[in-house]
Amino acid sequence: MTADVHVKAVEHRFNSFTALHRVDLQIAAGEFIVLLGPSGCGKTTLLSIIGGFLTPSEGQVLIGGRDMTHVAPKDRPTTTMFQDYALFPHMSLRDNVAFGLRMRGMAKAARNAKALEMLEMVGLADKAARRPHELSGGMRQRVALARALAVEPDVLLLDEPLGALDLKLRRQMQEELKAIQRRVGTTFVHVTHDQEEAMAIADRIVVMNHGRIEHCGTPEEVYLTPKTMFSADFMGETNRIPVSPAGAGVTSQLGLLAIAPAEGTLCLRPESIGLTGAFSLGRATLVEAAFYGSYHRCHFRPLAAPEMLLTAHLPQGEHPRPGAEVELFGRNPVVLAPVAKAAA
Amino acid sequence: MKYLSWAYLVALFGFILLPVVTLVIFSFQDGRLPVPPFKGVTFEWYAKILTDRAMMEALGNSLIVALLSPLVALTLGFLAASGLARVVLPGSVLMRGLLIAPMTVSYLIIALGLLQMFNQIGIRPSLLATGIGHVVINLPLCFAILYAAIGEHQKSALKAARDLGAREWQVLWFVAAPMLTPALAAAFFLAFTFSWDEFIIAFLLTRFDVTLPVEIWSMLRSGLSPATNAVGSLVFLVSVIVVVALELTLFRKGSK
Numbered sequence: 127m128t129a130d131v132h133v134k135a136v137e138h139r140f141n142s143f144t145a146l147h148r149v150d151l152q153i154a155a156g157e158f159i160v161l162l163g164p165s166g167c168g169k170t171t172l173l174s175i176i177g178g179f180l181t182p183s184e185g186q187v188l189i190g191g192r193d194m195t196h197v198a199p200k201d202r203p204t205t206t207m208f209q210d211y212a213l214f215p216h217m218s219l220r221d222n223v224a225f226g227l228r229m230r231g232m233a234k235a236a237r238n239a240k241a242l243e244m245l246e247m248v249g250l251a252d253k254a255a256r257r258p259h260e261l262s263g264g265m266r267q268r269v270a271l272a273r274a275l276a277v278e279p280d281v282l283l284l285d286e287p288l289g290a291l292d293l294k295l296r297r298q299m300q301e302e303l304k305a306i307q308r309r310v311g312t313t314f315v316h317v318t319h320d321q322e323e324a325m326a327i328a329d330r331i332v333v334m335n336h337g338r339i340e341h342c343g344t345p346e347e348v349y350l351t352p353k354t355m356f357s358a359d360f361m362g363e364t365n366r367i368p369v370s371p372a373g374a375g376v377t378s379q380l381g382l383l384a385i386a387p388a389e390g391t392l393c394l395r396p397e398s399i400g401l402t403g404a405f406s407l408g409r410a411t412l413v414e415a416a417f418y419g420s421y422h423r424c425h426f427r428p429l430a431a432p433e434m435l436l437t438a439h440l441p442q443g444e445h446p447r448p449g450a451e452v453e454l455f456g457r458n459p460v461v462l463a464p465v466a467k468a469a470a
Numbered sequence: 471m472k473y474l475s476w477a478y479l480v481a482l483f484g485f486i487l488l489p490v491v492t493l494v495i496f497s498f499q500d501g502r503l504p505v506p507p508f509k510g511v512t513f514e515w516y517a518k519i520l521t522d523r524a525m526m527e528a529l530g531n532s533l534i535v536a537l538l539s540p541l542v543a544l545t546l547g548f549l550a551a552s553g554l555a556r557v558v559l560p561g562s563v564l565m566r567g568l569l570i571a572p573m574t575v576s577y578l579i580i581a582l583g584l585l586q587m588f589n590q591i592g593i594r595p596s597l598l599a600t601g602i603g604h605v606v607i608n609l610p611l612c613f614a615i616l617y618a619a620i621g622e623h624q625k626s627a628l629k630a631a632r633d634l635g636a637r638e639w640q641v642l643w644f645v646a647a648p649m650l651t652p653a654l655a656a657a658f659f660l661a662f663t664f665s666w667d668e669f670i671i672a673f674l675l676t677r678f679d680v681t682l683p684v685e686i687w688s689m690l691r692s693g694l695s696p697a698t699n700a701v702g703s704l705v706f707l708v709s710v711i712v713v714v715a716l717e718l719t720l721f722r723k724g725s726k
Contacts, residue, residue: 177633200635210623212630216648225644226634277634 128311129190129203129280130155131176136185138171138337145171147337148185155190155280158307158314160324163334164360169317170285172334176315177283178202190280200229203280207287211270213258219245219269220254226277244272247306264295271303275310284316288323300326321361325349333357349395351460358393358462365399365436367392369461376461379431380408388461395458396423399438403455410436410454412446422446426454490706497699504696515700525701528685531597532666535681539604540612540661544654546605547612552646555620556628566617573610580606581674588675595677603671608661615660619653620646652719659716663709 131153138146146168153159161169174180176187178199186195194202205226214222220241227237245251248268258266267287274282284303288296304327307314318324324331325345333341333348333356341348341357352358369376371387378392384405385392399407410426413435417423421439424446428434436454440446496504500512519525550569554562572580584603585595593599624646631645632638647654669683676684686701 179629179633199629199633200637204633206630206633208626208630210626212626214627214631214645214649216651225631225636229631229635229637229640273630273634 127278127280128155128313131281131313131315132186132188132191133172133176134186134188136172136175136182136187138168138175138180139183145337146175146182149337149339151332151339151342153313153315155313156311158304158327158329159316159332160328160330161315161317161332161334162319162321162324162360163340164319167334168337169319169332169334171337173206173283173285173315173317176281177204177206179206204283205274205277205279206283206285207270207274209286209289211258211266211287213266213269213273215258218255218257219250219261222258222269223273223276225273230277240276241272244276245269247275247309248272248302263291264299267291267299268302271306275306275312279312281313281315284314286317286319288318288320296323297326303327325361333360335360350458352393352462355391355393355462358460363396363437364393365396367394367434379434380428381430383407383456383459385456385459385461388463390461390463393460393462394436394456396437396439397421398457398459399426399436399454400440400457401444401452401455403457405456405459407436407454407456409451412448412450412452414448415440415446426452428454493699494703494706497696497703499696499699502695504694504699515696516704518697519700519704525682525685525689528680528682529704531676531679532682535597535601535604535672536662536666539601539665540608540658542601543605543608543612543661544658547609547616547657548647548650548654549642550609550613551616551620552628552642555617555625569613570610572606573614577607577668577670581671584671585674595675597676597679597681599675600672600681603675604661604665604668607668607671608664611664612657612661615657616650616653619650624649655719656716659712659719663712666708666712667705 131151133149133151133153135148135150136146137144137148149168149172151172161172163169171180175182176189178194178197181196186193188194189203199206214225217225220238223244224237224241227240232240242251242254245254248271250265250268250272253261253265258269261269270287288299291299300323303314303316316327328345330343331341331345331348332339335356341353348357349361352361358364367378367380368390369378369383369385369392370389371377372382374387375382375384376387376392377383383392408428408430410428413425413427415422415424418439421441422444424438424440426436426438428436429451438454446452495508497515498511498513499508500510500514554566559565581603584599584606588595588599593602627645627649628641631641636644667683668681669687672681673684673687680688682701682705686698686705689695689698689701
């Protein structure tokens with residue numbers, strides 16, 4: 127029902143292009159892992175290697191402690207939920223879901239009962255006799271999930287399964303995926319380029335770029351304490367302020383800042399800048415502000431460095447007015463060393 | 471303008487269909503020659519044809535070849551198309567080219583080549599030889615139709631089937647073939663009509679067990695007769711039935 131996955135020094139090359147550079151990744155049994163990154167970062171290649179659709183040029187894939195590097199997809203304890211669902215159009219939903227069990231030689235009555243149970247789980251039991259083309263995108267999605275889970279895989283691989291859905295449906299499906307994963311306990315490895323989706327569903331996020339893992343951690347770790355400039359930028363907006371150590375704090379274009387001395391770039395999320403906080407960023411004028419519903423998005427020009435523009439998200443209650451001069455404060459400072467950037 | 475376009479349409483269809491209509495009309499000619507004036511209606515020629523042993527044997531032979539050779543061509547074409555669509559091999563393009571190449575060669579050349587080769591390996595001119603010849607001309611057609619029909623959608627469904635534990639023959643039988651039904655039907659019916667009407671290969675590769683077109687040709691050598699018209703009408707009828715069947719299967723695909 128569930129197994130751990132160990133990707134050991136996997137390298138993959140397509141002709142002269144190296145898609146993965148010696149990637150190491152440990153996934154615990156029952157974990158919900160999201161591989162996150164821009165297109166071309168190697169996340170889908172890594173998923174295909176775990177699923178057996180690609181054999182890595184070098185390295186090993188262990189699933190449940192067994193070497194699966196050269197095992198065909200059909201003999202692996204994994205199933206994949208494909209981006210375009212890949213349902214069989216000539217079969218009813220029940221036959222679609224029962225297909226994997228049929229291939230495993232399960233008797234008709236038993237596999238139909240199991241298929242109905244799986245359709246029940248995704249809320250489509252009443253449509254068991256329908257064909258896929260009679261369903262909406264969200265429903266097809268669920269059938270694909272039921273079909274992949276019907277064979278009780280140890281690891282479910284999801285290849286951008288929510289990409290084709292509209293925003294509202296996508297948010298709803300994210301919650302359902304998470305709930306179903308908790309229920310069945312299967313290890314889920316999910317690929318996406320949407321960082322909000324990643325944060326909403328993952329136990330751990332693996333941020334990838336140019337065939338390398340940039341950062342691997344819980345959504346909080348990846349968002350609040352990024353390890354590299356790339357993962358800081360990819361997870362959301364950041365304000366960057368170059369700093370260098372000075373006594374008990376750091377010096378910057380904004381003057382002395384009361385944070386732990388370090389050399390590098392201070393990264394502050396827009397919501398980490400406000401009218402209160404842990405350390406002062408000096409005085410600044412509000413250039414413009416826009417109301418985004420749950421927050422005001424404001425651009426401030428620091429008096430000490432008029433060429434710099436800081437973006438801050440202020441809470442709803444505050445009414446900043448353009449031209450106003452206020453003192454800004456920061457929270458959750460992260461200083462990324464320049465060497466880390468060079469290594470990435 | 472409107473009348474002009476209608477007139478054009480009528481002229482167009484007249485031009486296409488008049489020879490066939492003439493053929494059918496004079497197959498009912500109550501006289502010795504299928505030429506105007508039309509002297510009255512008789513079914514005598516059809517009766518003559520249908521009781522002609524040689525003619526009926528040729529009809530049977532034609533049916534056997536036209537049903538079996540497309541089935542073989544279809545099976546081979548299906549396997550080739552599924553294989554080439556699944557994996558990228560070095561020289562895939564070349565292999566596709568080679569598979570389609572016989573389409574560009576005239577039937578006469580193919581028939582001559584087969585005749586020489588069959589002589590070498592000891593296959594006598596026969597229905598079997600003709601059948602093989604028809605597989606040669608229909609395989610490229612079946613392959614091209616099926617290969618074009620396998621799109622990304624099919625490919626990912628096949629991938630999913632393998633992922634769910636299907637063996638290769640199960641992937642083909644349970645997923646690929648059902649998904650390609652319209653294309654398989656289209657390829658089969660087209661191959662059937664080509665085989666049914668084919669003359670040159672059948673003429674060169676048969677000796678005693680001739681097919682219908684060869685029999686009609688030998689009948690024509692003894693002069694015009696409404697009986698030839700009657701046979702022609704029957705052949706035409708079969709082709710029409712096949713084309714209508716083809717149209718229906720393609721139509722079903724379009725409405726899906």
